[in-house]
Amino acid sequence: MDMNNVNIEEIVKQVLSGMTGNAPAAQAAPAATAAPTADPVIPKTAHVAMLTALEHYEIKEFPMPEVGDDDILVKVEGCGICGTDAHEFKRDPFGLIPVALGHEGTGEIVKMGKNVKVDTAGKPVKVGDKVVTCMIFKDDPEITMFDLNKKNVGGADVYGLLPDDDVHLNGWFSDYILIRGGSFGSTFFNVSDLDLDSRILIEPCAVLIHAVERAKTTGILKFNSRVVVQGCGPIGLICIAILRTMGIENICAVDGNAKRLAFAKKMGADVSVDFTQYKGIEALTEAVKEAQGGHLADFAFQCTGNPHAHANIYKFIRNGGGLCELGFFINGGDATINPHFDLCSKEINLVGSWVYTLRDYATTFDFLKRAKAIGLPMSDLITDRFPLEQINEAHQTNLAMTGLKIAIINK
Numbered sequence: 001m002d003m004n005n006v007n008i009e010e011i012v013k014q015v016l017s018g019m020t021g022n023a024p025a026a027q028a029a030p031a032a033t034a035a036p037t038a039d040p041v042i043p044k045t046a047h048v049a050m051l052t053a054l055e056h057y058e059i060k061e062f063p064m065p066e067v068g069d070d071d072i073l074v075k076v077e078g079c080g081i082c083g084t085d086a087h088e089f090k091r092d093p094f095g096l097i098p099v100a101l102g103h104e105g106t107g108e109i110v111k112m113g114k115n116v117k118v119d120t121a122g123k124p125v126k127v128g129d130k131v132v133t134c135m136i137f138k139d140d141p142e143i144t145m146f147d148l149n150k151k152n153v154g155g156a157d158v159y160g161l162l163p164d165d166d167v168h169l170n171g172w173f174s175d176y177i178l179i180r181g182g183s184f185g186s187t188f189f190n191v192s193d194l195d196l197d198s199r200i201l202i203e204p205c206a207v208l209i210h211a212v213e214r215a216k217t218t219g220i221l222k223f224n225s226r227v228v229v230q231g232c233g234p235i236g237l238i239c240i241a242i243l244r245t246m247g248i249e250n251i252c253a254v255d256g257n258a259k260r261l262a263f264a265k266k267m268g269a270d271v272s273v274d275f276t277q278y279k280g281i282e283a284l285t286e287a288v289k290e291a292q293g294g295h296l297a298d299f300a301f302q303c304t305g306n307p308h309a310h311a312n313i314y315k316f317i318r319n320g321g322g323l324c325e326l327g328f329f330i331n332g333g334d335a336t337i338n339p340h341f342d343l344c345s346k347e348i349n350l351v352g353s354w355v356y357t358l359r360d361y362a363t364t365f366d367f368l369k370r371a372k373a374i375g376l377p378m379s380d381l382i383t384d385r386f387p388l389e390q391i392n393e394a395h396q397t398n399l400a401m402t403g404l405k406i407a408i409i410n411k
């Protein structure tokens with residue numbers, strides 16, 4: 001993704017400065033239940049991939065920290081590399097170095113403090129359960145990420161973006177992580193019923209759950225809707241998968257990369273259009289229309305970070321149709337549209353979408369189960385898997401943009 005113009009820096013700074021913490025991680029259960037006693041064998045030291053300089057991780061060894069009464073020690077199984085990690089790796093715009101990165105991680109609880117009984121959703125947790133953390137503040141299920149202006153925001157952890165401290169086990173690019181409770185304020189979920197790949201994909205999938213929820217507010221998405229998904233990177237591909245799990249079958253994927261268009265069909269698109277094969281927006285619009293049996297789309301999702309693609313997509317939508325623009329996580333520049341032809345006279349129902357809410361995060365767990373149940377190849381989104389020791393190579397592969405999702409998978 002293009003990360004040149006970064007008002008995201010401001011946002012993350014805000015989040016980091018807001019992480020004083022006052023929400024307990026795990027509430028004490030009303031009725032006392034026996035705390036798990038059998039601890040798996042826990043080594044005396046843990047290993048953390050610490051970003052110590054630009055484009056340079058070092059694997060550091062630290063003593064295993066004490067697990068307090070509200071804390072959870074997790075043996076890390078794996079962690080996806082996110083655009084934010086790529087940004088930190090290349091430029092450290094937030095001045096975090098030395099820092100333990102990795103927030104799309106998951107692993108198994110190996111030790112818990114006696115006060116930890118349930119996760120953020122109230123689901124019981126025990127040693128052996130698989131968990132993920134979430135960047136969202138836990139106080140309000142509808143609160144959106146980074147939204148510091150709403151009431152009761154409280155404290156929040158952002159594991160994988162915390163400055164280094166005397167615990168050190170603060171990011172998921174590691175073999176152990178300490179999820180801290182008490183005044184620290186951690187948001188975490190028991191996701192033992194999801195396989196490892198699904199757990200690693202939770203965060204990017206939550207972005208699309210939110211986008212589809214935003215799209216649904218227009219009232220236009222129906223079983224038999226014709227939907228265009230423009231852009232078939234991980235974001236567009238997951239969008240297609242979610243539409244399929246909702247029973248939407250008329251999906252037209254638009255991209256310029258033949259391999260990605262083929263993947264879009266495996267994810268559930270029934271037709272595809274390679275925009276590089278058409279000169280001019282009229283020819284491209286005709287191609288999209290033809291692919292949909294002579295009809296324009298009822299609804300479209302814009303999943304590229306290209307402003308020209310934003311301007312184009314209005315042409316693919318019928319009068320009275322809907323559009324969800326989610327392709328610009330950061331500023332990608334201005335787009336020129338004709339407000340009369342593209343919006344007013346067509347009465348387009350436009351929604352924007354950015355990140356997700358805590359509720360979307362939980363919905364994502366159900367989506368991932370459904371996607372697996374109907375046989376969507378979600379695991380194939382993870383194109384490259386590296387052991388922790390090869391974290392520098394993994395990040396370079398991510399920067400090269402040859403794959404889709406790059407992940408660290410621990411041995």
Ligand SMILES: NC(=O)c1ccc[n+]([C@@H]2O[C@H](COP(=O)([O-])OP(=O)(O)OC[C@H]3O[C@@H](n4cnc5c(N)ncnc54)[C@H](O)[C@@H]3O)[C@@H](O)[C@H]2O)c1
Pocket residue numbers: 001002207230231232233234235236254255256257260275303304305306308309326327328329330353354355356
């Ligand atoms: N809304 C959010 O909260 C949110 C969250 C994460 C990412 N994003 C944004 O989503 C966008 C997509 O993310 P990604 O990881 O899939 O990126 P990506 O770069 O892997 O994929 C983008 C795809 O768009 C295609 N494309 C480019 N120009 C096109 C055009 N004119 N017409 C059709 N296809 C075109 C590319 O070939 C590519 O396959 C990014 O710009 C990112 O900033 C938004």
Ligand SMILES: [Zn+2]
Pocket residue numbers: 082083084103104203204
């Ligand atoms: Zn992420």
